[in-house]
Amino acid sequence: MNAPLLDVRNVTMRFGGIVANRDVSFSVARGSVTALIGPNGAGKTTMFNCITGFYRASEGQILLNGPAGPQDIGTLITRPVTGGSHLVTRAGIARTFQNIRLFKEMSVVENLLVAQHLVTANNLVSGVFRTPAFRRAEREAIDRAYHWLGEMNLTADANRLAGELPYGRQRRLEIARAMCTGPRLICLDEPAAGLNPAETHELSEVIQRLCKQHGQTVLVIEHDMGLVMRISDHVVVLDHGEVISDGTPAHVANDPAVIAAYLGVSEEEVEA
Amino acid sequence: METTRLLTLAKQALLTFTVSLILFAPISGLVLEGFSFRNELTRAVLLAAVVAAGRVALSLVGMTAIGRKIASKVAGNGNGVTVMTGTEKSPVVILVLIFLAGLALPFFADKYFLGIAILALIYCLLGLGLNIVVGLAGLLDLGFVAFYAVGAYLLALGAQYLGLGFWSALIIAPFLAGLCGMILAFPVLKMHGDYLAIVTLGFGEIIRLVLNNWLEFTGGPNGASVPPPTLFGLEFTRTAKQGGVPLHDYFGIPYSADYKFWFIYLVLFLVVCLVVYAVERLRMMPLGRMWEALREDEIACRSLGVNHVFTKLTAFMLGASTGGLAGVFFAVHQGFVNPTSFTFFESALILAIVVLGGLGSTVGVIAAALVLTILPELLRDFAEYRVLVFGVLMVVMMIWKPRGLVRIQRPAFFPSSEPRDDTAPLSASPEVAR
Numbered sequence: 001m002n003a004p005l006l007d008v009r010n011v012t013m014r015f016g017g018i019v020a021n022r023d024v025s026f027s028v029a030r031g032s033v034t035a036l037i038g039p040n041g042a043g044k045t046t047m048f049n050c051i052t053g054f055y056r057a058s059e060g061q062i063l064l065n066g067p068a069g070p071q072d073i074g075t076l077i078t079r080p081v082t083g084g085s086h087l088v089t090r091a092g093i094a095r096t097f098q099n100i101r102l103f104k105e106m107s108v109v110e111n112l113l114v115a116q117h118l119v120t121a122n123n124l125v126s127g128v129f130r131t132p133a134f135r136r137a138e139r140e141a142i143d144r145a146y147h148w149l150g151e152m153n154l155t156a157d158a159n160r161l162a163g164e165l166p167y168g169r170q171r172r173l174e175i176a177r178a179m180c181t182g183p184r185l186i187c188l189d190e191p192a193a194g195l196n197p198a199e200t201h202e203l204s205e206v207i208q209r210l211c212k213q214h215g216q217t218v219l220v221i222e223h224d225m226g227l228v229m230r231i232s233d234h235v236v237v238l239d240h241g242e243v244i245s246d247g248t249p250a251h252v253a254n255d256p257a258v259i260a261a262y263l264g265v266s267e268e269e270v271e272a
Numbered sequence: 273m274e275t276t277r278l279l280t281l282a283k284q285a286l287l288t289f290t291v292s293l294i295l296f297a298p299i300s301g302l303v304l305e306g307f308s309f310r311n312e313l314t315r316a317v318l319l320a321a322v323v324a325a326g327r328v329a330l331s332l333v334g335m336t337a338i339g340r341k342i343a344s345k346v347a348g349n350g351n352g353v354t355v356m357t358g359t360e361k362s363p364v365v366i367l368v369l370i371f372l373a374g375l376a377l378p379f380f381a382d383k384y385f386l387g388i389a390i391l392a393l394i395y396c397l398l399g400l401g402l403n404i405v406v407g408l409a410g411l412l413d414l415g416f417v418a419f420y421a422v423g424a425y426l427l428a429l430g431a432q433y434l435g436l437g438f439w440s441a442l443i444i445a446p447f448l449a450g451l452c453g454m455i456l457a458f459p460v461l462k463m464h465g466d467y468l469a470i471v472t473l474g475f476g477e478i479i480r481l482v483l484n485n486w487l488e489f490t491g492g493p494n495g496a497s498v499p500p501p502t503l504f505g506l507e508f509t510r511t512a513k514q515g516g517v518p519l520h521d522y523f524g525i526p527y528s529a530d531y532k533f534w535f536i537y538l539v540l541f542l543v544v545c546l547v548v549y550a551v552e553r554l555r556m557m558p559l560g561r562m563w564e565a566l567r568e569d570e571i572a573c574r575s576l577g578v579n580h581v582f583t584k585l586t587a588f589m590l591g592a593s594t595g596g597l598a599g600v601f602f603a604v605h606q607g608f609v610n611p612t613s614f615t616f617f618e619s620a621l622i623l624a625i626v627v628l629g630g631l632g633s634t635v636g637v638i639a640a641a642l643v644l645t646i647l648p649e650l651l652r653d654f655a656e657y658r659v660l661v662f663g664v665l666m667v668v669m670m671i672w673k674p675r676g677l678v679r680i681q682r683p684a685f686f687p688s689s690e691p692r693d694d695t696a697p698l699s700a701s702p703e704v705a706r
Binding site: 052054082084085086087089090094095097101102103104105106107109110111113114115117118120124127128130139142143145146158159160161177178181 | 562569577580683686687
């Protein structure tokens, strides 16, 4: 079980003539929190979209090591007729979005139930006649939804509209929804964006709990360096679409290339 | 204080009077007579005065406490969607009463009213079908009438060429219409919003034009006749025409042409009840939830592993099936079909029913279908202004209740660990209800 859960190998992503990611390679170890950081426009979200199957990488491979051996994300998307990004989620990669995408006019529980569509009884006849199997599946799904609501401290909001919730809770609800798909890897796209310090702190606890108690592997994009340094086991730094540093938080924080990318370099150093 | 109020009232009245005078003067003030016109401006002034008086009365009511309460109630539901608390009383009693009243209707109504009731129920069925596509799945379909036509022509042409009867058509129609829905939907479902609307609009017109121009097969504009319905070989005509026994002979009762309509009404009513039940269940089911989730956010759905194409396809097919069912009833009620019944205006009317009722709300759609079919009949006295009144009502509705007649309620869910009876989903434990 020493093989990394996710293995990104030499991925290049082009949009026409623009290269968003060039030859990116990194891996995500099982049960760890990996952070993907970098200045604005570094290609983090593009990389994320490749991993979660919203884009097909122009070159390279993204391998998810499941129980059935490694699976290439790219081939899932391009599979004829039935292919698409939904297969990536079914393979075990769930994600959240930078700008929250909840089903705003549905209740909180319903948001989580939609995520569990693979385990509920989707048969039309069984649902119309409420067969015992249908009821059992529904009950289990509702219980699982409540389990994750409890984990995210959202139980009191269960029967409210998702769009009514305060911003911070919407963020946590989105994580709960992604967890309801039963993922092997959860990708969080800037989960702390727009949160106040207290909410950010709560979020970091939630992420650490996911990792420690549930053995969940987490890949996170984040700008809040305090959060990144606190929660992550492994940090990958992107700049201009390339990996400039890769290692433990302490290693990355002291890497001159990272400091240069974030703060810029003084003129003497450029000339030197 | 009092004087400023009076002043604003006077201002309002004057403004209303002027505007309505401008409107009424050409419409009712000038009466055409051959090549010239007669001046009847006093009528216009009178009408404008009535309108202005009404405006003042409305303002006066609005100033009282009761008026304010009503106004806040009417305007108070800006959002239009609420989640049930789980403590609502189950509406079973009311539903049973409505069901019994619906069953008993033919014994009290005359033939004219029964005809309207049948038409209203057909539009209910159409509205429910389109509600699945537009209201739940959020796919704008402007050619829904095509599936209606498929159902109607299935019975007409099936009887002519294959000897299909009412019952066999009733069973085949949903499948055939669903198949048509699938054929249409499969290539176009990757499109979004407006593009999909245009494609479906085209499809609706194609079906109508084929029916109109394929003279040898469909009878073209001359239409095709539809055989009357039968019930276990019993016929509703005076003499048996389809090899059965006339109903009145069998039971030894005097002949009446009404029996056929009673029969159609009752079968239609039962089918509508079944469809209503199925649609209400759908909203609580994973499939229905996925449709609504797709309407809310397609990208998020994909990120949750929902196959958006297949999910949309099921919505399209189920909607089309319901439309096909409605078509069979329309054909058997009219006894004759031709392409003029399936114009774009019908599609627009069905869409109006869905939008007016509140996208996604079953009760709203039924209410809107009843209103929009019964209203034109009630307005027969104003025959010339019917469409005008109709339009004004629609505009007023959309201003006051843009989210439709009925506020949408989402079901509440509770974990199974709490003591509650699974057969009564509306009961809940008190500690959860807030």
